[in-house]
Amino acid sequence: MKLVVSSLVLGTLLLANDGAQLFHKHGCSACHGTHAETPTMGKFGVIAGKKATAIASDLKAYRAGTLDRYGMGDLMKMQAKHLSDADIDVLADYIATQPLPEKVNP
Numbered sequence: 001m002k003l004v005v006s007s008l009v010l011g012t013l014l015l016a017n018d019g020a021q022l023f024h025k026h027g028c029s030a031c032h033g034t035h036a037e038t039p040t041m042g043k044f045g046v047i048a049g050k051k052a053t054a055i056a057s058d059l060k061a062y063r064a065g066t067l068d069r070y071g072m073g074d075l076m077k078m079q080a081k082h083l084s085d086a087d088i089d090v091l092a093d094y095i096a097t098q099p100l101p102e103k104v105n106p
């Protein structure tokens with residue numbers, strides 16, 4: 001039983017670590033902040049704390065070139081084009097678990 005619980009905890013920690021690594025490796029932090037807490041380009045909403053399913057759906061749509069929210073479709077397509085479905089799921093889970101900043105400036 002201890003082995004199962006330890007494995008689950010370790011797996012969760014590794015997944016969070018992988019999400020953070022992917023977030024920084026793919027340049028997400030340049031626009032969205034270190035922990036997805038920054039309003040994008042100072043104009044658009046914070047993505048931290050959004051539902052993982054919504055984030056994954058958006059990233060897949062950006063990757064496919066079918067989403068152009070706020071006129072950022074081309075930029076996001078370039079950012080998402082090298083992400084696998086598994087990468088997107090890990091990123092979405094990571095972003096969804098990031099806390100919202102105390103004060104968000106729109």
